[in-house]
Every structure is written in structure tokens, then in C-alpha cells.
Amino acid sequence: MLQKYRSADRRRPSIPSPTHHSAPTSPRSVSPTPSSSSSRRQSFFSHSTAHGGLSLAPHVDSLPAPALNDPNADPFLLDHADLAMQNLRSLALDSVSWKPVLTHKSGAVVYSRKATKTDPIPVYKGVALVAGFAPDAIFALIKSRGLWDEWYLEGHMVETVTDDVTLNYMVMKPPTQMANPRDLALLDRRDYDPVSGTIAYASTSVDTTKIPKYPGRIRAFLKLNGWILEPLVAPNGTVSTRVSYYIQTDVGGFIPGPLVKKYLTKRALVVVAMEEYLKRFGPPKIAVNERHRDSMQRERAFSHLRNSEAPSLSSSERPPRTTAELRR
Numbered sequence: 001m002l003q004k005y006r007s008a009d010r011r012r013p014s015i016p017s018p019t020h021h022s023a024p025t026s027p028r029s030v031s032p033t034p035s036s037s038s039s040r041r042q043s044f045f046s047h048s049t050a051h052g053g054l055s056l057a058p059h060v061d062s063l064p065a066p067a068l069n070d071p072n073a074d075p076f077l078l079d080h081a082d083l084a085m086q087n088l089r090s091l092a093l094d095s096v097s098w099k100p101v102l103t104h105k106s107g108a109v110v111y112s113r114k115a116t117k118t119d120p121i122p123v124y125k126g127v128a129l130v131a132g133f134a135p136d137a138i139f140a141l142i143k144s145r146g147l148w149d150e151w152y153l154e155g156h157m158v159e160t161v162t163d164d165v166t167l168n169y170m171v172m173k174p175p176t177q178m179a180n181p182r183d184l185a186l187l188d189r190r191d192y193d194p195v196s197g198t199i200a201y202a203s204t205s206v207d208t209t210k211i212p213k214y215p216g217r218i219r220a221f222l223k224l225n226g227w228i229l230e231p232l233v234a235p236n237g238t239v240s241t242r243v244s245y246y247i248q249t250d251v252g253g254f255i256p257g258p259l260v261k262k263y264l265t266k267r268a269l270v271v272v273a274m275e276e277y278l279k280r281f282g283p284p285k286i287a288v289n290e291r292h293r294d295s296m297q298r299e300r301a302f303s304h305l306r307n308s309e310a311p312s313l314s315s316s317e318r319p320p321r322t323t324a325e326l327r328r
Contacts, residue, residue: 073162077206081165081189084204088226091123091246092200098125102265106275110268112261121223123248126268130275131240135199135229137283138241139190141274142201142227144284145170148277149270153181158210165189168203169211172220175263182220185211197231224248243271 091113098111101124108128115122130138145152155170165187172182187206192199203225213219226246233239247267 073165077161077167077187077208078165080204080206081161081187081202084187084202084224084226085189085191085200087204087224087248088200088202088228088246091125091224091226091248092228092244101261102269104128104269104272106272108269108272108275110265112265121248121250122264123224123246124264124268125247126243126245126271128243128271128275129232129240130243130271130278132238133241133278133283134239135197135231135241137278138229138243138274139199139201139227140283141278147281147284148273150273151267161187164191167206167208167210171217181217183214183217184220184222186222186225199227199229201227201229220249222249243274245271 094113097113099113100109101112102110104110106128108126111125111127113123113125141148145155151172153171153173155168157166157168159167161167168186168188170184170186172184174181185206185208186203188201188203190199190201203222205220205222224246225248228242228244228246230242230244231239232242245268247264249264
């Protein structure tokens with residue numbers, strides 16, 4: 001029997017299948033099936049990829065294992081994290097509001113969604129097919145921003161709220177040499193669907209005394225920094241991932257109006273930077289404490305992917321292209 005439990009007695013819905021646009025030709029994605037478990041602990045598994053053999057040994061996360069059903073979890077932080085994840089799910093399910101603004105030579109596509117009366121902050125989305133790497137490998141890289149994010153300066157975790165929610169502090173490099181660095185107080189939530197293998201990860205700004213403002217740094221506002229990592233399986237068992245990255249932030253005040261679109265479009269292309277890093281160096285070696293995660297849950301997820309039919313990866317199994325020099 002799979003161990004099931006909740007964080008702070010809060011039931012969470014499973015991750016819905018995101019709706020995609022004209023992303024690069026890929027194998028058919030495995031349709032997520034709603035999980036019967038409530039707020040469950042995320043379980044990661046490693047598949048057979050073009051860069052290594054099958055291993056069901058879990059990655060080890062840099063986050064410490066938090067207490068289960070912590071009665072002292074801050075309800076304000078939990079509610080704030082829930083809203084961020086709901087926003088990410090809503091954007092992933094929206095199939096009509098997106099307009100393509102850029103197609104990268106790698107095949108990645110950037111979309112934008114205009115601001116509305118109910119949501120005045122525009123959203124940009126980058127979509128890429130990362131061949132040969134499973135969602136857990138990509139998530140490990142997401143957590144190691146210093147390896148691939150040229151805008152990242154420093155950061156650290158402030159508090160583990162629950163098993164899937166953390167409070168973090170991050171500093172971004174200034175947009176110009178004359179500007180001050182921007183910092184962020186962020187609430188991060190990670191959801192994992194063991195049936196589909198999909199990982200959803202949402203970050204949002206939060207106002208809390210646990211992360212005070214620092215002199216010389218300008219506190220920025222980020223409504224959403226979100227990821228949907230959806231596994232795709234080929235007939236030969238190779239697993240790839242459709243990566244969808246969402247950025248929703250108000251950059252007014254430190255980016256001139258005419259440059260906002262260019263700024264956010266470039267930001268959405270982090271999906272390309274991550275793919276280039278993975279092809280050159282592979283996933284980072286992150287030590288993760290997963291001793292309490294159920295191995296049967298990982299096997300269930302992998303079996304679901306392995307037994308699903310999918311068309312050939314012929315058009316997406318391209319040879320690695322020459323990449324620009326990446327900063328370690």
C-alpha cells in the first residue's frame with residue numbers, strides 16, 4: 001500500500017494535464033490521471049534516457065525532510081502557495097489566450113497572454129521539448145539556478161513550511177550597472193502526480209517579516225514563476241520532457257515600457273538555456289533526502305509511462321547542436 005498523507009491537513013487536487021500549442025514535434029504525452037491521494041509527498045524516479053540507463057534510485061533533494069502534518073504550518077503561507085499553484089494550473093489549461101511571439105532556432109516557442117481587467121499583469125510562456133531527459137532531471141536543474149540562470153546572483157531557503165512548500169530568498173543581478181540589485185521573498189510549492197509523472201512547480205512573491213527588506217536592494221514583485229514538466233515516452237522506452245515555463249511579473253519602474261516585451265520574451269527562453277546545459281553537462285548532482293518516499297509510488301509512475309503507447313521520436317531525436325559557451 002502506498003503511504004498517503006497530507007501537509008497541515010490540507011487536501012490538494014492533482015495536477016491537470018496542461019494544454020499545449022504548436023510545440024516541437026514530439027511523442028504523444030501520457031495523459032495524467034487524477035490521483036486519489038491528497039497532499040502527497042512528491043516522488044521522483046529516473047528513467048532510461050539517451051544519457052544513461054534506467055535507474056529507479058531517487059534523486060536526493062537539497063531540501064531537508066520536513067515534519068509530516070506539521071500543525072504549526074503557517075496557514076497564510078499555505079493559502080498563498082495554493083493560490084500560486086491554482087494560477088499555474090489555470091494558465092496551463094488555457095488553450096485560447098496565447099499568441100506566439102518568438103520561435104527559437106532550437107524549436108522552442110515563446111507565447112504571450114495579454115493583461116485583462118481581472119488580471120492586469122501580462123504572462124509569457126516558453127515551451128520546449130527536452131529530448132532524453134526525464135522531469136526529475138530537469139527539476140534538479142531548476143533548483144540549481146546558479147548553473148544556468150544568468151540573472152541569478154544568490155539565494156537560500158529561509159524555512160521549510162511543509163513537505164511541498166518552502167520560503168526562499170533570492171537576489172537578481174541588476175538590469176544595468178547603475179541599478180541596484182533586485183531581491184525577492186518567494187514562496188515555492190512543488191506538486192507531483194505519481195500517475196502521469198508530471199511535476200508542477202510554482203513560485204510567487206510573499207510579504208513576510210521572516211524576510212525583511214535589505215538596504216541597497218529593491219524588493220521586486222513576482223506574481224508567478226511556474227514550471228510544468230510533462231514526461232513523454234517513446235516506444236523504445238526513452239523518456240523526454242515537455243517543459244512549459246510561465247513568467248508573470250510587473251517590471252514597470254525598472255524596465256522602460258518599449259523594452260518590457262523584449263525583456264520578458266528573453267526571460268521565457270530560459271527553457272533553451274536549460275536544455276543547452278543538460279546536453280552539455282547532464283543533470284546536476286543534487287543530494288536529496290528521499291528516505292521517506294515510497295518506492296512503490298515511483299514504480300507505479302514508471303510502469304504507467306512504460307506501458308503507454310507513443311509514436312516515434314524521429315523528428316525530436318535530433319543530434320545535439322553546437323551550443324554557446326555556458327557559464328558553469
